[in-house]
Amino acid sequence: MVVVGGGLAGCEAAWQIARANVHCILYEMRPHKQTPAHQTGDLAELVCSNSLGSLQENSASGLLKAELSIMGSLLLDLAQASQVPAGHALAVDRKEFSSRVEDALVGHPLIEICRQEVTSIPEGSAVVLASGPLTSTDLAQDLQKLTGxxxxxxxxxxxxxxxxxxxxxxxxxxxxxxxxxDYINCPMNAEAYAHLVEELNRAKRVVRRSFEPKELFAGCMPVEELAGRGLDTLRFGPLRPIGLVDPKTQERPHAVVQLRQDDRYGRLYNMVGFxxxxxxxxxRRVFRLIPGLEGAEFLRYGVMHRNTFxxxxxxxNPAFECRKRPGLFIAGQLxxxxxxxxxxxxxxxxxVNAARRALEQPLLNWPVDTLTGALSNYVSQGPCRDFQPINPNFGLLPLMAGGRKTRRPKQAYQALRSMRIFWSQLGNGRIL
Ligand SMILES: Cc1cc2nc3c(=O)[nH]c(=O)nc-3n(C[C@H](O)[C@H](O)[C@H](O)COP(=O)(O)OP(=O)(O)OC[C@H]3O[C@@H](n4cnc5c(N)ncnc54)[C@H](O)[C@@H]3O)c2cc1C
Incomplete structure (x- = not known):
């Protein structure tokens, strides 16, 4: 069996295939060929934030993690082992996380890692394509030919x-x-905040309007785009001061830039929302206007990239298998x-499904009242015309009675209950 792409999806897929006792070759093109966003040749490199989002089960990200934990996800397990402080969120030391993933995969007798670019979709009865949003051009073109x-x-x-x-x-x-x-906070008064917004609006961009704003993904909007939407947009967004009191003034600042620890030793910090x-x-010029960052040393600058899906x-189909080519599965951001x-x-x-295909067993569809199942249901059956990548969210789950606050715990309870039953009926993933 072949998996293309040693990112988050590809590494988890390879592990699950090997767990089903099926041999797997994992292709990763880095470090020989880099993507525009990755910085290393490491497996499962986190391209931007080091946070995997909330751990609370009443948040979609937390619920999905709880489901992954029931299903014995390798990457979730290793993320938890590489955790750094971040309040209710699961943030990791990115280097440690990658090296734990690499150790686990390299050490597995049924996984072979091949550092090579794949330029066309591999032949074979079961293939997982997990080459991510920055899939190399030749492979993307081949996929385009196949899908039409x-x-x-x-x-x-x-x-x-x-x-x-x-x-x-x-x-x-x-x-x-x-x-x-857990966070370092840079408090701003009204004047410093207004100056920052003004300079964000004046600053030079790399891609100057050569893209349409509708092509920007709303969940990852550049800070300067938000600044351009009005003076207070950032203050009600990533720079909101809610829940924070400056111990020097004993007051809530006008706006706050938060920095989140990025490595285990606290040597690196990530600019949240930047x-x-x-x-x-x-x-360098504009971000050093932020109080506390006047002398900031940037170890990695922000970057913007094309994103393919x-x-x-x-x-x-809901098993993430190509309708036109049985045996070809597409995972991850792609x-x-x-x-x-x-x-x-x-x-x-x-x-799991690719291994089942290789073993000539029927494919699994996850129950739609689990977030995993609801996500696969939406991705395979959502709107065709204006389809956009979707974050897991409670809106995908079957509705339940009650307001938002009371509904969510019920939906989460039902999702976890359903997942436990589904997974235990499969022998906790061991019997495929
Ligand atoms: C710039 C950027 C920032 C992002 N920031 C965040 C964030 O902060 N938080 C968040 O939750 N999500 C973020 N995402 C979205 C998404 O969650 C990540 O891209 C995530 O890494 C996707 O996982 P993946 O496994 O699908 O792809 P990746 O993690 O990108 O893995 C794909 C792998 O395939 C390899 N590859 C590509 N083409 C080939 C080929 N032809 N042959 C062999 N190997 C190949 C790549 O080198 C890469 O290692 C971001 C995406 C981008 C592009």
């Missing part, structure tokens, strides 16, 4: 990383929005499931 559909794309952006000891501790304070001291398309010198409702945790979930689902 134009591949879609939009633009996505990543935030900068800052060296911790270049942050001014006198001007910043540690606190989480909901208690704890994904950007500004040129690197402009990032297929028109899934036309192409995939399938239109958006975000790190969705990449892991679809990788798991494709790995």
């Amino acid at each position: 559909e134009s591949m879609l794309h939009f633009y996505d952006a990543a935030a900068p990383l800052i060296q911790a000891d270049s942050i001014d501790g006198e001007k910043t304070f540690r606190a989480g929005r909901h208690g704890g001291g 994904q950007t398309n500004l040129t690197w010198p402009e990032q 297929v028109r899934a409702p036309h192409i995939l 399938s239109g499931a958006e975000g790190y945790v969705a990449a892991v979930a679809t990788g798991l689902l494709c790995g």
Whole structure:
């Protein structure tokens, strides 16, 4: 069996295939050929934020993690082992996470890792394509030939990383929005905030309007795009001061830039919500206007990239298998499931089903009252015309009585109950 792409989805898929006692070759083109966003040759490299989102089961991201945990996801397990403090979120030391994944896969007797670009869809009775949003051109073109559909794309952006000891501790304070001291906060008064917004609007961009705003993914909007939507947009968005009190003034600041720990040792910090398309010198100039970041050393600048995904409702069935080519599974961001945790979930689902295909067993469709099942249902049966990658969310789950606050715990309870039953009936994934 072949898996293409050693990212989040591909690594999880390879592990699940091997877990079913099926031999698997995992192709990864890095470090020989890089993507525009990856920085290393590491497996399962996180391209931007080091956060895998909330751990709380009443959030979609937390619920999906709880489901992954029931299903024995390798990557979730290793993310938890590489965790760094981030309040209720699961943030990881990205280097440690990647090396744990690499150790697990390299050490598995049924997994062979091949560092090579795949330029056309491999032949074979079961193949998982998990080459991600930055799939190399030749492979993307081959996929386009097969699907007969134009591949879609939009633009996505990543935030900068800052060296911790270049942050001014006198001007910043540690606190989480909901208690704890896990974030470094850069408080701003009205004047400093207005100046930052003005400079974000004036700053030079790398891709100057050569894309349409509708091509930007709403969940990862560049900070300068948000700044252009009005003076207060950022203050009600990623720079909202809610839940934070500056210990120096004992007041809530006008706006706050939050920095989240990015590695286990606290040497690197990620600028929360600062994904950007500004040129690197402009990032240095403008972001150093933020109180506490006047001397910031940027270890990675923000970048913006094309993002490739297929028109899934036309192409995939709920098992994430191509309708036109049985045995070809598409996992991760390329399938239109958006975000790190969705990449892991679809990788798991494709790995399990690809192994079943190889073993000539019927494919599985996950129950639609689980978030995993609801996501695969939406991706394979959602709107065809304007299909956009989708983050796992509660709106995909069957409705239940009650308001939003009371409904969510019920939906989460039902999803986990349903997943436990489904998975235990499969012998906890062991009997395929
Ligand atoms: C710039 C950017 C920032 C993002 N930031 C976030 C974020 O902060 N949080 C979040 O939840 N999601 C984010 N995403 C969305 C998405 O969750 C990630 O892209 C995630 O890594 C997707 O996982 P994946 O396994 O599908 O793809 P990837 O993790 O990208 O893995 C695909 C792998 O396939 C390899 N590959 C590509 N083509 C070939 C080929 N032809 N042959 C062999 N190997 C190949 C690549 O080198 C890569 O290692 C971001 C996406 C982009 C593009």
